[in-house]
């Protein structure tokens with residue numbers, strides 16, 4: 001019995017491995033960095049904000065883990081390469097990439113279009129994910145894992161004025177499946193998490209009434225926590241999901257299935 005418990009736990013352990021998390025200075029990215037560190041991985045916390053990335057690493061170290069803060073804007077090719085170079089220079093390997101950084105500024109409602117904002121959103125939410133995936137795949141050994149942060153909005157819009165964002169997250173789902181197929185020859189698995197509404201720094205401005213609506217829409221009857229997404233990411237980054245590949249995993253308390 002004890003042995004079964006030990007081997008079950010080991011399915012989720014990442015001891016001796018190195019995980020790079022983008023947008024790790026806040027919200028979902030920080031929660032992922034902390035949980036993967038708790039599972040035993042050394043963490044590279046990349047964010048465009050030096051201070052928040054360093055705070056994430058301080059939290060990891062305070063809990064007995066190992067981390068490296070890297071300042072990187074993932075929409076810049078040079079930063080993306082630098083982030084991976086620094087990972088290899090410090091830890092000698094890269095096992096897990098979590099493409100978490102993403103933006104969701106206020107978007108206009110179609111037929112209004114803000115092309116500049118759309119281009120910027122594409123750069124961060126789509127092109128950066130592809131670029132980091134390519135660069136990481138070139139440096140990972142067989143057995144590497146990539147987890148992309150998509151959104152439930154890619155499956156079913158929960159309201160107007162999100163088309164610019166939803167299009168980018170739909171592209172992340174397609175990219176996840178395409179990369180899973182292409183990178184299989186390198187022994188790299190690629191999956192995505194599709195969060196529902198999650199309370200983070202990025203969503204903190206949302207009014208109380210809207211929050212209640214989100215909670216009521218979910219059969220789970222609450223909004224999500226960053227840790228809900230971190231746990232799903234740990235699953236996809238671990239041996240527990242060894243036969244899961246090219247999958248887009250909804251973590252939305254059931255909101256999407258009831259059409260919320």
Ligand code: NAP
Pocket residue numbers: 022023024025026027028029046047048049052072073074075100101102103104124149150151152194195196197198199200201202203
């Ligand atoms: P958040 O609280 O805004 O945190 C995102 C972090 O990423 C911030 O530290 C941000 O820095 C950083 N970042 C943004 N653009 C970056 C760039 N170009 N390069 C490097 N770092 C960058 O966001 P979140 O709510 O945790 O969301 C994280 C991911 O989950 C996103 O991909 C988002 O689309 C997805 N998601 C979130 C929800 C939700 O309800 N929260 C739902 C579905 C999907 P700054 O503070 O400087 O911007």
